Amino acid sequence: MSDSLFDVPGDAPAPAASPVGASVPLAVRMRPASLDEVVGQEHLLQANAPLRRLVEGSGAASVILYGPPGTGKTTLASLISQATGRRFEALSALSAGVKEVRAVIDQARQAAVRGQQTVLFIDEVHRFSKTQQDALLAAVENRVVLLVAATTENPSFSVVAPLLSRSLILALQPLTPADIATVLRRAIDDERGLGGAVPVTDEAVDLLVQLSAGDARRALTALEVAAETGDEVTVEVIEQSLDKAAVRYDRDGDQHYDVVSAFIKSVRGSDVDAALHYLARMLVAGEDPRFVARRLMILASEDIGMADPTALPIAVSAAQTVQLIGMPEAQLTLAHATVHLATAPKSNAVTTALGAAMADIRAGKAGLVPAHLRDGHYSGAAKLGHGVGYRYAHDEPGGVAAQQYPPDELVGVDYYRPTNRGAEREISGRLDKLRAIIRRAR
Numbered sequence: 001m002s003d004s005l006f007d008v009p010g011d012a013p014a015p016a017a018s019p020v021g022a023s024v025p026l027a028v029r030m031r032p033a034s035l036d037e038v039v040g041q042e043h044l045l046q047a048n049a050p051l052r053r054l055v056e057g058s059g060a061a062s063v064i065l066y067g068p069p070g071t072g073k074t075t076l077a078s079l080i081s082q083a084t085g086r087r088f089e090a091l092s093a094l095s096a097g098v099k100e101v102r103a104v105i106d107q108a109r110q111a112a113v114r115g116q117q118t119v120l121f122i123d124e125v126h127r128f129s130k131t132q133q134d135a136l137l138a139a140v141e142n143r144v145v146l147l148v149a150a151t152t153e154n155p156s157f158s159v160v161a162p163l164l165s166r167s168l169i170l171a172l173q174p175l176t177p178a179d180i181a182t183v184l185r186r187a188i189d190d191e192r193g194l195g196g197a198v199p200v201t202d203e204a205v206d207l208l209v210q211l212s213a214g215d216a217r218r219a220l221t222a223l224e225v226a227a228e229t230g231d232e233v234t235v236e237v238i239e240q241s242l243d244k245a246a247v248r249y250d251r252d253g254d255q256h257y258d259v260v261s262a263f264i265k266s267v268r269g270s271d272v273d274a275a276l277h278y279l280a281r282m283l284v285a286g287e288d289p290r291f292v293a294r295r296l297m298i299l300a301s302e303d304i305g306m307a308d309p310t311a312l313p314i315a316v317s318a319a320q321t322v323q324l325i326g327m328p329e330a331q332l333t334l335a336h337a338t339v340h341l342a343t344a345p346k347s348n349a350v351t352t353a354l355g356a357a358m359a360d361i362r363a364g365k366a367g368l369v370p371a372h373l374r375d376g377h378y379s380g381a382a383k384l385g386h387g388v389g390y391r392y393a394h395d396e397p398g399g400v401a402a403q404q405y406p407p408d409e410l411v412g413v414d415y416y417r418p419t420n421r422g423a424e425r426e427i428s429g430r431l432d433k434l435r436a437i438i439r440r441a442r
Helices: 050-055 073-081 098-113 130-134 137-141 161-165 177-189 202-212 216-226 235-241 254-268 272-284 289-307 311-325 330-343 349-362 424-441
Strands: 062-066 086-092 117-123 145-151 167-171
Touching (some): 050 062, 050 073, 073 086, 073 117, 073 145, 086 098, 098 117, 098 137, 137 145, 161 167, 202 235, 254 330, 272 289, 272 330, 289 349, 289 424
Parallel strands (some): 062 145, 062 167, 086 117, 117 145
């Protein structure tokens, strides 16, 4: 079920005569009709809190409701719209364009002349383009409309700054297991729901709570599917009616970035079990395996580097394998690479070395190339001293020549500082010897 709203706020609930199999989804039938029925979000509904004032009809500020699916965004918008004397208009970012936005605002201006305030609810506002969002600014600024927008994405990334500055940002929290259990038991007993017509075991309720992951809509949808036959709802019935618990993960949304971030940080932090959890979460949700492979290749150089020189080849091989064989077989290859990188010794010495070198370049430390290192293959180069005195490393004992390589300004600067972890422990000792030989030229 989408997070879309309703047709007209305040409609009477669906008849309770045949709750099981009713045409109106259970999650819609059980939508709270008053603040007393709202479960969770106590931090936003305390006495005199801005959201409570809006619901009670005394608030005037536009709001953006930000939170995971199934936590009450649509419900709260519905309750706000029912406040005394307010008109209600609803738009979905999936179907409305700038033309529809402007038409609603024009109607709101006409209503304002008659003394009516308009509540404009926009579902999935993060899907509105910048142009569509900009079309709202004047109406929100002048309070032609009271905007109530809902989004599952962090509005800091998905809503334009001028609209953010004109609105309260209210973050909804995932419902607790106790909250979900309350919602389910109300749906089992209430006449708007199953009306007590279908028995549900306590164990089944516990399983539905577990499968919901804090999403009331998901819990109610699962209950509705399991109750369709009219027989007692048990753990076995739920397991038969649901192939798997849906994973809360939007490949285009905030959850995408949160899970990917947690995956990378777990690999970097050498927690192989957490890394596998987040990998599985992405794969079950249908994440593009090529995206995962690309992130592993980046991490191999950024966070492991020379501490394990095999890390990058492993990551590259995994990416190539993903391209060659595809899913589902490639998920094992990604797990292989994830385990290797998570358990590998870690070093960001390569990353910091390059960063320090680039910082010096930007600071103007880019002196002349020493004359003996310049190209000496063209006519007249020798007269300029180019290439004169260059010592060919392979002709030197140990294959290392004592001569100046960097510009004068950077002689003696150490960018690469290997750690004592993994292969870099050996590199560190060898590097000290190499630098000692090379710098004898000074």
